[in-house]
Amino acid sequence: MKRKNIPSVTINRISIYHRCLEKLIENINKRKPKYISSSEIAQMTGINSTQIRKDLAYFGEFGKRGIGYPLIDLSRELEKILGLDKKWSVIIAGAGNLGKALVNYKGFQKRGFTIKGIFDNNPSKIGKKLGHIFIYDIKEIEKFIQAEKINIGIIVVPADSAQEVADKMVTGGIKAILNFAPIHITLPPEIKIHNVDLSIEFEGLTYYLNL
Amino acid sequence: MKRKNIPSVTINRISIYHRCLEKLIENINKRKPKYISSSEIAQMTGINSTQIRKDLAYFGEFGKRGIGYPLIDLSRELEKILGLDKKWSVIIAGAGNLGKALVNYKGFQKRGFTIKGIFDNNPSKIGKKLGHIFIYDIKEIEKFIQAEKINIGIIVVPADSAQEVADKMVTGGIKAILNFAPIHITLPPEIKIHNVDLSIEFEGLTYYLNL
Numbered sequence: 001m002k003r004k005n006i007p008s009v010t011i012n013r014i015s016i017y018h019r020c021l022e023k024l025i026e027n028i029n030k031r032k033p034k035y036i037s038s039s040e041i042a043q044m045t046g047i048n049s050t051q052i053r054k055d056l057a058y059f060g061e062f063g064k065r066g067i068g069y070p071l072i073d074l075s076r077e078l079e080k081i082l083g084l085d086k087k088w089s090v091i092i093a094g095a096g097n098l099g100k101a102l103v104n105y106k107g108f109q110k111r112g113f114t115i116k117g118i119f120d121n122n123p124s125k126i127g128k129k130l131g132h133i134f135i136y137d138i139k140e141i142e143k144f145i146q147a148e149k150i151n152i153g154i155i156v157v158p159a160d161s162a163q164e165v166a167d168k169m170v171t172g173g174i175k176a177i178l179n180f181a182p183i184h185i186t187l188p189p190e191i192k193i194h195n196v197d198l199s200i201e202f203e204g205l206t207y208y209l210n211l
Numbered sequence: 212m213k214r215k216n217i218p219s220v221t222i223n224r225i226s227i228y229h230r231c232l233e234k235l236i237e238n239i240n241k242r243k244p245k246y247i248s249s250s251e252i253a254q255m256t257g258i259n260s261t262q263i264r265k266d267l268a269y270f271g272e273f274g275k276r277g278i279g280y281p282l283i284d285l286s287r288e289l290e291k292i293l294g295l296d297k298k299w300s301v302i303i304a305g306a307g308n309l310g311k312a313l314v315n316y317k318g319f320q321k322r323g324f325t326i327k328g329i330f331d332n333n334p335s336k337i338g339k340k341l342g343h344i345f346i347y348d349i350k351e352i353e354k355f356i357q358a359e360k361i362n363i364g365i366i367v368v369p370a371d372s373a374q375e376v377a378d379k380m381v382t383g384g385i386k387a388i389l390n391f392a393p394i395h396i397t398l399p400p401e402i403k404i405h406n407v408d409l410s411i412e413f414e415g416l417t418y419y420l421n422l
Contacts, residue, residue, distance in 0.1 A: 015414040083421030101308035107410040176416040199318040205387040210294030
């Protein structure tokens with residue numbers, strides 16, 4: 001199967017397996033590299049082992065029957081598959097609180113995501129900095145994307161300007177958007193968009209509170 | 212199967228189905244309530260229809276063979292299962308940028324999550340407000356949780372104080388924690404914790420950028 005046809009739910013699970021392996025590797029420290037079985041990954045992730053084997057098999061034969069997967073090698077392979085061995089340039093549209101929070105979010109830099117600029121339409125913000133990142137006029141966003149070869153755009157503007165901002169990002173040449181605005185954005189099919197809904201994070205919790 | 216033994220990945224998917232039904236219901240407007248098949252849900256969510264039928268079957272027989280699931284009834288049932296038909300009281304520990312962003316996040320109120328207070332240890336912040344929510348001394352967090360019957364605590368403090376804050380929440384009587392701090396928090400097994408890692412939101416995107 002071509003990689004672009006692999007179901008997105010599989011990609012999400014690959015991401016979960018990768019995190020799980022990383023945690024294990026952190027913990028084994030200087031001991032010898034170990035093998036891990038799909039049932040051990042199943043125990044850590046709650047995803048059943050048949051599903052795990054099926055998901056991994058989309059990308060190759062990583063395991064040995066009866067032994068399992070080589071922990072460090074598999075982790076590196078998944079990192080490559082997910083594109084996490086590369087550096088990605090990111091811009092943020094919206095210099096509000098969430099924009100500020102994302103600029104200061106430690107996890108991004110660690111994962112190879114570098115924020116190159118912030119964009120806003122508020123004259124009192126343009127020209128200033130958030131953390132060590134400049135705030136530019138939103139009018140310059142298309143040129144900036146081209147000039148700086150930006151890969152990913154983050155949208156944290158209010159809902160009513162999210163579509164307009166997304167269109168500008170696409171015109172500039174961005175191929176992937178992470179949208180925090182609580183609105184459906186329509187884009188050409190070749191552009192990948194991921195909508196983040198922070199309230200969905202609660203839902204797993206309320207289920208258990210409700211038991 | 213007892214509800215507390217249902218796998219957490221099933222609960223996550225129930226949440227996805229629920230969102231999907233909600234979107235459909237928004238769009239049908241005043242037309243007659245319709246039925247929806249598991250293969251239609253499969254098409255919208257990318258989860259396969261056997262899995263969908265299996266997940267829903269944990270909670271009852273909602274569908275009719277050959278007809279499908281009644282759209283509005285199923286949506287209401289899932290809402291109840293997820294505890295989203297109730298009001299939940301929430302506090303935030305950490306009056307930083309992410310705390311500010313969460314206070315202003317429109318999606319929470321809409322979903323029945325009410326933020327009752329923010330807690331910080333910075334004397335220059337205590338006694339002030341973020342949006343319309345008071346910032347209290349972190350020392351008062353246990354008493355506040357008891358007095359206000361808080362259900363869910365959100366942790367947005369720096370990593371090195373996250374464990375201490377979580378312990379205080381648990382002492383106060385909180386049963387569920389949403390943790391944004393990039394650190395593993397250890398809690399008694401009966402306390403539900405969900406770790407939010409914003410960089411994982413990027414990973415689905417970089418996979419496609421990397422093709």
